[in-house]
Amino acid sequence: DVGYDRFALSQEGGQALPQRPGRQPQAGLSQADFPLGPVTSTHGGRYRCYGGHNLSSEWSAPSDPLDVLVAGWFPDTPSLSVQPGPVVASGENVTLLCQSGSRRDTFLLSKEGSARPPLRLRSKYRGQHFQAEFSMSPVTSAHSGTYRCYSSLSSNPYLLSNASAPLELVVSGVHRPQHKSAHSRHSIKWHLGLTHDVTGAPGLKWHLNVLIGVSVAFVLLLLVLLFLLIRHRGQSRHRKS
Structure with missing residues (x-):
């Protein structure tokens, strides 16, 4: 934002380059070009520039450093x-x-x-x-x-x-990860294991067979009791007559 009249460029550990007059491509902005070339190994280094005014011998604070790599x-x-x-x-x-x-x-x-x-x-x-x-x-x-x-x-x-x-x-x-979370994997394994245990347990078939046998015996017992009751009633009526 400051319009400088002149600029200086210095290389860290080297000699200061000749000063350049500033030019203003637009209001409130000034700049100067420092051509380097043909480039050799001596041009590699860290550079800083300074701005100054014609009516003063002082220079501004240095710019941020710029590294030139060869x-x-x-x-x-x-x-x-x-x-x-x-x-x-x-x-x-x-x-x-x-x-x-x-x-x-x-x-x-x-x-x-x-x-x-x-x-x-x-x-x-x-x-x-x-x-x-x-x-x-x-x-x-x-x-x-x-x-x-x-x-x-x-x-x-x-x-x-x-x-x-x-x-x-x-x-x-x-990026969408392909693997499932540890919680999901454990849940899946738990459900699969539970299903496997229930359907594949050998003791379950034995319990089912026992339950079916008891049910059939209970039904047969009811039929026998019903037959005896009907027979008993029939004999009672025959005696009365």
Whole structure:
């Protein structure tokens, strides 16, 4: 929001670059361009800019730092792979693996078009390779994009290797777990076990047979008693007559 008349650019640990006059592309905004090139290893570093007015010798507070990384300084080209695959559903866990056969203690992961600085991880030596695993969990559609990784040395973090081949990650849809909850599994097992116990118990058939036998005997007993009662009444009537 402040219209500066001039700007200065400084490199951390290096010499200050020549000042540039400010220009105003719109009211209340001023800017200056500092061309760098052709780029060499000396251009890698951390930069800050300052603004000033013509009527004052003082400079503003420094801007936020900006890191300039020079790729292609180291000859190796790392490889970049993804697990479980380049196409995943939202909510899944994704790991990007950057590997190099050269001795490197740092790996960087950048996303094309992102304003954020690359992610940095210390490397680990596994299976005759130096590597770093960049985990993303859980992923969303914001993680979709094209990624590249680089190798570097912590002794000079602004000089990088060649970029890996681009890897495109596609995140779409909603992740739906295929497994049932523990409660559901236990409920299902309990019901199945109960059904199996009831229908397959050998003692149940014996109880059913006993119950049927008792019922038949009871019916036969009623029929015999009814027959005897009718016979007794018939004999009584015969005597009276």
